[in-house]
Amino acid sequence: MCGLCGAFGAPDHWSDGVRSGTPQAERRARAAAANRVLGFYGLRLAAWADRYTLSGRTGRSAVVDHLGALWPAAERLSGRPCDPLDPVVIAALEGQG
Template identity: 90%
Template sequence: MCGLCGAFGAPDHWSDGVRSGPAQAERRARASAANRVLGLYGLRLAAWADRYTLAGRTGRSAVVDHLGALWPAAERLAGRPCDPLDPAVIAALEAKA
């Protein structure tokens, strides 16, 4: 992950898209897409109000304001690096498709 994405704590993040239309449906769709990767690390993301909740199998959880803050939070909960561009992760996703 690019460290720059996790460094900004601005309320509006580019990953939130355009704020028109059914925003909650878009957030749920983004969470569903992220869960394909997060599941490989034992994590689950859910859209919650204007934020996301990230939970692990042990019950630990974190509130994530936007997808830019997702991967640092995932690494903290998983206790290991979470790289969605890791060739092993990509191979696992392709095998599931």
């Protein structure tokens, strides 16, 4: 999914569509999954109210409305490309079990 949803000011993101628990629990679960990848870039995502906060090791942080806005914000905070589909990242995640 591209970032086009955010360009039109859509309040919801497709990743918010499937719920098996409370919205807060679902956000925490999505943040935990994203953190497995974000850790490779020195970043951490936390569920906060109806949004997320993304923070780096230097103390910089950003508010992220939905997961569609996560990767551009991660690249701004880390100062380098953040690719969750990078074969090196995927191999490392698979090695973690």
